Amino acid sequence: MPQKQIYARPALCTGCRICANACSVYHHGVANPRLGAINIRQNLFERYEFQELCRHCENPPCVNACMVGCITKDDKTGLVLHDRKRCVGCWMCVMACPYGAVKRDVLNKVAIKCDQCRDRDRPVCVEVCPTGALVLDLREDVPQEPFFTEPTIAD
Amino acid sequence: MSDNDLARPMALNAIVNLTDETVEYLATPTEVLKKFIGGRGLNMYYLYKYLKPHADPLSPDNVLIIGTGLLTGTPAPNSGRHSVTCISPESGIIGDANIGGFFGPEMRFAGIDRLIILGRAARPVYLYLTEGRVEIRDASAYWGLTCNRTQQQLKYDLGTDVEIECIGPAGENMVRYAAVMSGVKNAAGRCGTGAVMGSKNLKALVARGTYGLPIADPRGLLDKYIELKNYMQKSKVTQILGRVGTPLLYDVSNYLGAIRTHNSQQTVFFDTLNAEEVHKYVDKMLSCYGCVIHCRHRNKLGGEGPEYTTEVMLGANIGIADTYQMIALNNLVNDLGLDVSSTGTYLGWAIELFEKGYLTEDAVGYALQFGDYEMMRRLIEDIAHRKGFGNILAEGSQLVNQYGPQTADFLIAVKGLPQSDPHDVRYIKAFALGIATSSRGADHLRSRPTLEILDLPPAVTEKIYGAPVDPNPMSYTSKGRVVYFSDNIYAVVDCMGICKFACHGFNSPRNLDYDHFSALTKLATGLEFSKPDLEQVGCRVVDLERLINYRVKGIDRKDDTLPARYFDEPMPSARAKGSFIDRRGFDQMLDDYYLLRGWDHDGRLTPARVQELENLTTL
Structure with missing residues (x-):
């Protein structure tokens, strides 16, 4: 089954945090971008917006790191899913994720993790984004560009 | 999400006395909330309660109120705003400024909806808001820094995930038109709110919000947001604003x-x-x-x-x-x-x-x-x-x-406050009436009635304003109604904590109207406000501001005027050449406006209305 993934187009992101807030409202019924699974890391003084979102990796470091086994990779859909009820809040997944895509709910001591809104056609973050900075696309359709490139060294 | 989130009151005020270094917490009663909603409205309610009419605005007797709107922080479109209110050291009347950015929502996520700041700290301090508590902390390390440096240093010391509102050197030195700043550019700019903050030795407000803000109907509100986003983004002005901004x-x-x-x-x-x-x-x-x-x-x-x-x-x-x-x-x-x-x-x-x-x-x-x-x-x-x-x-x-x-x-x-809008108002007469009657002085964000230069069909303007209005921007007739309508809805949008660019009638008829606000408040908070309720709130806020201005400085008809240049010197160039404000025409507009407001000929509230407002503020 072809797998879809949420991609960010950073140049279009204006830093409004509606995606993260909508994620929180949709999943938890309360508003606070901090409780959303997507995070817009913005620094107005350093002048950047960086979209931290789950890639649902082929070989997910969070699954390997989880001590209680509450994060699993669903073989059928390819989604990496997190069971809140069994989570003990050890934050190993938070540390292991290379993309900063697992967040902490410090009040309830559980991890916050993207489930790509399984019960919806399109994830809520993609749907609410006012600028189209978030897109849901087939992995196969995305050109295979390396995510990190070597720094250019002047001669 | 967690049980304690749902138990929080809809509007929790922290009353911070900087002289005694004490903090009290007080929820706004629901019946008051229904009358003033939040943001600017509730700020005015508390300003009236804590008002010492003839105190020096830069003395510890002045009160500084930072209040979020009812929808601030919710997924309602453009709900990032809050109001900063005090008696202005610049004009001596109401000082009220609205600010965007991220601090307002963060304050609500930290569990505090309004800060009421009294007294004066003995040394520079900042307030730290988190988990429903306010701490008074030493700020001597930040005193003297510019706005950007202050915020960068605070983020370095406390972690990058805090949101900050602060003053710069201008506020510290009590320049009478200093602003309260948040981020690089967001400003509660007008009326010298920054000077009042400086007079209290208060350098900054810092919030870290870990609480979730309860939403009455989460999925309904998200659907509404998506609907309104699509609706607003069809407006041409919104599209151009997003491309090049206000220039x-x-x-x-x-x-x-x-x-x-x-x-x-x-x-x-x-x-x-x-x-x-x-x-x-x-x-x-x-x-x-x-x-x-x-x-x-x-x-x-x-x-x-x-x-x-x-x-x-x-x-x-x-x-x-x-x-x-x-x-x-x-x-x-x-x-x-x-x-x-x-x-x-x-x-x-x-x-x-x-x-x-x-x-x-x-x-x-x-x-x-x-x-x-x-x-x-x-x-x-x-x-x-x-x-x-x-x-x-x-x-x-x-x-x-x-x-x-x-x-x-x-x-x-x-009224002692310089005109904010760069538009010379001698051409658009309704605009002139708007800045003359605005409660904080010459300001366009109280009424900005400029829809008439968009050449809308008469049927559309009649639907907007509730009565036929003269489409000619140069005429003096029916302009009272245009300003009356704008005044009311802008007061409501300020109470909600929503941006004026998203407000019906500001620069596009294709924006959030009373009906949208009713739907949004119902979905977000469960509170029901009908369209007439909301219009009444608008009138009530404008009237209360008028009352406060009368109490502090005797503001009435003589003060609802314009700079002499607008009356006496015709505009020199281009299409508007020769325009000036005719004093008789202006008086006629004032009469129309006072009549709609139910004020007397001198622009004062009737004794019955004063009594009604006083009864409300003792609630």
Whole structure:
């Protein structure tokens, strides 16, 4: 089954945090971008917006790191899913994720993790984004560009 | 999400007494919430409660209120705003400024909906808000830093995930038009709220919000948000605002011949400040919390902005035609924490006084002339640090008492507050009535009635305003109704914590109307407000502000006026050439407006209405 993934187009992101807030409202019924699974890391003084979102990796470091086994990779859909009820809040997944895509709910001591809104056609973050900075696309359709490139060294 | 979130009251106030270093917590009763909603409305309610009418605004007796709107922080579109309210040290009447950015929502996530700050701290302090508590902390390490440095240092010390609102050197030195700043450019700019914060030795407010804000109908609200986002983004003005921001208005006003130039002695200026020229200096457009419009520029000179207001107040009005220089001044003023509108107006005014001989080179120390960039930079720095002539100009409109009443004729201000909007209002009469009657002084964000220049069909305007209005912007008839309508809905949008750019009637008829607010408040909070309820709230807030202004400074008809230049000197150029405000026509507009408001001929509230408001404020 072809797998879809949420991609960010950073140049279009204006830093409004509606995606993260909508994620929180949709999943938890309360508003606070901090409780959303997507995070817009913005620094107005350093002048950047960086979209931290789950890639649902082929070989997910969070699954390997989880001590209680509450994060699993669903073989059928390819989604990496997190069971809140069994989570003990050890934050190993938070540390292991290379993309900063697992967040902490410090009040309830559980991890916050993207489930790509399984019960919806399109994830809520993609749907609410006012600028189209978030897109849901087939992995196969995305050109295979390396995510990190070597720094250019002047001669 | 967690049980304790749902138990929180809908509006929790923290009453911080800086003199005694105590904090009390008090929920706003629901019946008061129904009458004043939140934001500006509830701020006015508490301002009235804590008001000491004849106290010096810069004394510990003044109260500083930072209040979020009812929808601030929810997924309602453009719900990132809150209001900062006090008695203004600049005008002596209501000081109220609305600010975007991220601090307001963060404050609500930290469990505090409103801060009521009393007294004066013995040493520099900042307030730290988290998990429903307010801590008073030492800020001596941050005193003296500019707005950007203060916030960067606080984020370095406390972690990058906090949101901050602070004052810069201008606020610390109690410049009478200092702003409260958040982020690089967001400002509660008007009325010298920053000076009041400085007078309390309060350097900053810091919030870290870990609580979730309960939403009555989460999925319903998200669906509503998506519907409204699609609706608003179809508006042409919204689309252009998102592309180039407010500078889009510069062209239009300049073509009309209504750009305040050289302290309103002229009305057209160079097209080097057109939107496309400004946009060469823009890296990216940004937005405040929850915004679907994104009108804020990240400029290439290290700051954010400029807005249309800055372009003119720190451009045309002081004779700066170079785009780079204007943006550099914009960044400087924001970093120092000064109000752009007031700063630009006073600079233009001082230069004209210098030209006319009221100010001499001996008194100033150097020559003041339009277009002198180096002089402007120096003077702006001096104002913020209260050095030399800057120390004098930092007194703002209070200088009229010193320089003589004839100098007031050249000051583009009403009720002691300089005009914010760069638009010369001699052409659009409703606009003139709006700035004359605005509760905080010459300000366009109280009513800005400019829909009529969009050439909308009469049926559409009648539907908007509830009665037929004259489509000719030059006529004096039916303008009272236009201002009355705008006043009311803008008061409501300020109570909600939503941006005016998303508000019906501000610059597009395709925006959030009363019905949308009813639906949003129902879905977000469960509270029901009908359209007439909301209109009543608008009237109530405007009336309460009028009452406060009357109590503190006897504001009535004599104060609802315009700068002398608008009455006496016809506009000199372009399409608007020859326009001026006819005193009889103006009086007729005032009569119309007072009649709709139910005020008497002198612009005062009826005794019955005063009694009604007083009964409400004892709730």
